[in-house]
Amino acid sequence: MSRDPVADLRRIAFLLERANEATYRVRAFRSAATTLAALPAGELAERARTGKLTELTGVGDVTARCVVESLAGEEPVYLRRLAATEGTDLDAAATDLRTALRGDCHTHSDWSDGGSPIEEMALAAVELGHEYLVLTDHSPRLKVARGLTADRLRRQLDHVAQLNDALPEGFRVLTGIEVDILADGSLDQDDDLLARLDVVVGSVHSGLNDDRAKMTRRMLTAVANPHLDVLGHCTGRMVSSRPAGVRGPGDRAHRPRTRPESDFDADAVFAACAEHGKAVEINSRPERQDPPKRLIRRALEAGCVFAVNTDAHAPGQLDWQRFGCERAARCGVPADRVVNTRSADELVAWARSHDTA
Ligand SMILES: [Zn+2]
Numbered sequence: 136m137s138r139d140p141v142a143d144l145r146r147i148a149f150l151l152e153r154a155n156e157a158t159y160r161v162r163a164f165r166s167a168a169t170t171l172a173a174l175p176a177g178e179l180a181e182r183a184r185t186g187k188l189t190e191l192t193g194v195g196d197v198t199a200r201c202v203v204e205s206l207a208g209e210e211p212v213y214l215r216r217l218a219a220t221e222g223t224d225l226d227a228a229a230t231d232l233r234t235a236l237r238g239d240c241h242t243h244s245d246w247s248d249g250g251s252p253i254e255e256m257a258l259a260a261v262e263l264g265h266e267y268l269v270l271t272d273h274s275p276r277l278k279v280a281r282g283l284t285a286d287r288l289r290r291q292l293d294h295v296a297q298l299n300d301a302l303p304e305g306f307r308v309l310t311g312i313e314v315d316i317l318a319d320g321s322l323d324q325d326d327d328l329l330a331r332l333d334v335v336v337g338s339v340h341s342g343l344n345d346d347r348a349k350m351t352r353r354m355l356t357a358v359a360n361p362h363l364d365v366l367g368h369c370t371g372r373m374v375s376s377r378p379a380g381v382r383g384p385g386d387r388a389h390r391p392r393t394r395p396e397s398d399f400d401a402d403a404v405f406a407a408c409a410e411h412g413k414a415v416e417i418n419s420r421p422e423r424q425d426p427p428k429r430l431i432r433r434a435l436e437a438g439c440v441f442a443v444n445t446d447a448h449a450p451g452q453l454d455w456q457r458f459g460c461e462r463a464a465r466c467g468v469p470a471d472r473v474v475n476t477r478s479a480d481e482l483v484a485w486a487r488s489h490d491t492a
């Protein structure tokens with residue numbers, strides 16, 4: 136039995152709007168629905184059959200695929216992903232997820248480009264009710280961010296061990312790194328050190344304009360590396376230059392610096408993450424909001440686990456996790472798919488399991 140494709144497109148527009156998606160995306164579905172609703176009887180099915188839907192103004196590949204699926208009597212995949220959150224109170228779901236988080240897996244100190252000592256980051260995390268904070272300063276090649284050489288990282292590990300003795304009972308700084316994913320997909324730190332760390336976040340910071348094939352290979356190589364546990368801010372996009380609501384004086388020096396998403400085969404990369412049990416980061420920074428929600432939904436569908444991280448460079452930014460939780464909730468990510476809802480011991484055991492795989 137066939138469905139009503141126009142009704143499905145309108146439903147998608149409604150659900151996108153409810154999930155607070157970009158207006159242009161909502162409009163695309165709604166205007167396609169209007170165009171298709173105006174067609175003479177029979178023309179819609181005929182065009183779907185002959186692949187001529189996209190010749191119509193405002194009907195793109197995505198909407199055309201929805202129409203074809205709908206006419207075949209199936210709920211369009213796009214609609215299915217969105218409908219997963221239907222009937223849930225998204226604000227309550229976001230609050231619940233934030234409450235379920237027990238730590239943060241991506242944070243920086245003044246050892247690299249953060250603004251505060253590790254101690255201060257740790258104390259702020261204790262205040263927030265966290266049980267752990269994974270310290271993930273940058274790796275050597277990221278010189279602009281004072282990436283840690285192998286020697287400095289070894290010193291940091293000694294420092295963290297001492298610090299943990301002095302921190303309140305029930306809280307731990309876990310060791311980690313945000314390691315650069317290099318051009319060939321290898322990781323920018325010594326293997327023996329990566330093996331010692333509790334949690335390894337791997338991110339692309341250079342060559343963000345690599346072509347699709349190269350970027351995909353690069354990310355697949357990194358995800359398959361047994362040391363990598365979390366794939367950091369996977370698209371590298373920048374949606375604004377500063378946190379929402381924060382206004383700089385003037386403001387020439389603070390001109391927005393946006394960056395488009397890197398081009399890669401997201402389905403292949405997420406399938407690899409699911410296969411190797413690696414987490415896809417939901418980066419909470421307001422200027423990143425990475426990955427975009429449509430990709431979070433695809434990672435969810437691929438069976439991935441996630442880490443909702445702040446990528447905090449200062450103590451106050453540790454509270455930004457709620458932004459990531461809002462995005463995760465809007466995509467229907469359940470708490471049991473988020474690795475930092477686990478205890479410190481469980482998280483470390485999960486990360487260890489990759490090194491021995
Ligand atoms: Zn990064």
Ligand SMILES: [Zn+2]
Binds near residue numbers: 241243313446
């Ligand atoms: Zn970072």
